[in-house]
Amino acid sequence: MSSSRDQHRRARERARERTAARSAHAAGGARGTGTTPTGTRPDAGPARPPSLDETVVAALSTALQRVRAGDAVGFADAADELAEGDGTAEWRRVAEHVLTRALTVSTLPYVWLAGWEPADVVRIVRRRLEQVHADLVGSAIASELAGYARDSVDPRWFRQLEALDAGVWWPADSTLLVAISGGDPRLWSTVVRIALQVIDVITHLPRLEVLSRPPGTAHAFPATEGAPERAVDERILQRVRALLAKAESTTYPAEAETFTAGAQALMARHSIDRALLEAAGRRPSDGPGGRRLGIDNPYEGPKVMLLDAVARANRCRTVWSKDLGFCTVIGFPGDLDAVELLFTSLLVQATAAMTHAGAKKDAIGRSRTRSFRQSFLISYAHRIGERLAEATTAQTQAAAAEPGGAGLLPVLAARHEEVDQAVSGLFPRVREASVGRAHDREGWTSGRAAADLASLQAAHQVGS
Numbered sequence: 001m002s003s004s005r006d007q008h009r010r011a012r013e014r015a016r017e018r019t020a021a022r023s024a025h026a027a028g029g030a031r032g033t034g035t036t037p038t039g040t041r042p043d044a045g046p047a048r049p050p051s052l053d054e055t056v057v058a059a060l061s062t063a064l065q066r067v068r069a070g071d072a073v074g075f076a077d078a079a080d081e082l083a084e085g086d087g088t089a090e091w092r093r094v095a096e097h098v099l100t101r102a103l104t105v106s107t108l109p110y111v112w113l114a115g116w117e118p119a120d121v122v123r124i125v126r127r128r129l130e131q132v133h134a135d136l137v138g139s140a141i142a143s144e145l146a147g148y149a150r151d152s153v154d155p156r157w158f159r160q161l162e163a164l165d166a167g168v169w170w171p172a173d174s175t176l177l178v179a180i181s182g183g184d185p186r187l188w189s190t191v192v193r194i195a196l197q198v199i200d201v202i203t204h205l206p207r208l209e210v211l212s213r214p215p216g217t218a219h220a221f222p223a224t225e226g227a228p229e230r231a232v233d234e235r236i237l238q239r240v241r242a243l244l245a246k247a248e249s250t251t252y253p254a255e256a257e258t259f260t261a262g263a264q265a266l267m268a269r270h271s272i273d274r275a276l277l278e279a280a281g282r283r284p285s286d287g288p289g290g291r292r293l294g295i296d297n298p299y300e301g302p303k304v305m306l307l308d309a310v311a312r313a314n315r316c317r318t319v320w321s322k323d324l325g326f327c328t329v330i331g332f333p334g335d336l337d338a339v340e341l342l343f344t345s346l347l348v349q350a351t352a353a354m355t356h357a358g359a360k361k362d363a364i365g366r367s368r369t370r371s372f373r374q375s376f377l378i379s380y381a382h383r384i385g386e387r388l389a390e391a392t393t394a395q396t397q398a399a400a401a402e403p404g405g406a407g408l409l410p411v412l413a414a415r416h417e418e419v420d421q422a423v424s425g426l427f428p429r430v431r432e433a434s435v436g437r438a439h440d441r442e443g444w445t446s447g448r449a450a451a452d453l454a455s456l457q458a459a460h461q462v463g464s
Contacts, residue, residue, distance in 0.1 A: 057098055063075060117211065136195065261388070267335075316331030
């Protein structure tokens with residue numbers, strides 16, 4: 001096996017040969033055959049040799065062609081050539097600049113125009129590659145967004161970066177790629193390969209439905225000294241998070257269900273109150289929007305069913321983009337907050353209960369664990385949807401019976417119509433489809449029981 005030093009030496013030799021060949025070819029084209037490029041005079045003289053920048057860009061293009069073609073050996077060689085080139089410090093400096101530019105300003109602005117948001121990009125890179133690639137693109141996004149005026153970027157984008165723990169962590173006199181390698185020449189080629197794989201993924205992303213304005217939109221988001229107003233009062237969110245944290249930490253399913261139903265009741269009442277205030281013109285109305293939530297294997301179908309159950313209980317709609325690994329939830333901002341919080345918590349609770357049930361085998365000893373868990377999650381989604389809807393209905397009836405609540409039902413009906421119109425506008429060709437079936441009787445029974453142990457009366461007491 002040849003040493004790394006030998007491989008680098010051969011790569012540098014190949015780079016020199018290609019550079020010389022390009023120069024000779026360019027010169028020969030002007031001198032040898034009498035033919036000239038269009039628009040030049042026969043006596044224009046030999047064409048200039050490519051600059052170092054052009055040679056590095058050509059090496060980048062070759063490497064990206066190899067990774068797109070699935071040519072593992074060719075990609076490894078091309079990536080090594082891009083990383084090492086002719087072995088000079090100047091090549092390394094230019095390669096750093098070209099790669100960094102390709103990863104950020106030459107690529108990401110077009111991704112934003114295609115409807116993608118920071119969390120979406122990190123999610124798809126993680127789904128198609130590995131965590132190290134997702135970490136790299138998260139940092140690259142933070143660097144790219146830092147180049148915009150703060151008030152020209154949707155505040156939710158910064159919250160997404162915060163949730164991803166992505167930021168500009170390297171010193172100003174360095175670059176992201178150099179900082180990742182730690183200045184270690186032995187790691188530089190690896191970092192280059194990771195960056196090339198990320199660039200390949202994000203430059204071939206499909207167009208998505210646009211859910212927010214791209215960064216750089218002038219004066220789109222007013223600058224304030226504090227954080228932008230949230231659709232849900234932060235005090236309500238803190239109470240909901242506290243209830244869900246208790247639901248996730250308890251070992252008693254009945255308690256978990258009680259805390260979760262209490263959180264749903266709290267969010268439902270807050271949504272009702274806000275709807276009435278907006279209808280009366282006492283608060284600005286944001287209108288329905290969309291939010292993408294990741295749906296990963298295994299059991300992605302039942303997870304979509306759980307998300308849809310939570311969304312419907314909160315007057316939202318869901319559209320599943322299976323190939324891209326996410327669902328788009330459409331609804332009013334406060335309701336979207338409720339869906340995201342509850343779904344994340346319920347998925348944790350359902351997974352814990354399902355795992356606690358252990359492995360399953362049939363009568364002759366064959367594993368039926370997958371069938372059991374599939375059926376468990378489908379049943380859980382059905383029943384939890386019923387119970388969350390019951391909590392929402394109870395809060396709606398209570399609010400309608402209060403003084404000034406007579407106009408609540410028409411207000412909610414109008415909001416429902418707005419959500420339906422938003423879905424039709426974003427997804428004109430969406431269709432209904434079944435996303436999973438339950439085949440294991442024990443799994444179905446266990447899943448329903450896990451979602452059906454607590455009293456809604458107790459839940460109302462917790463949420464009050």
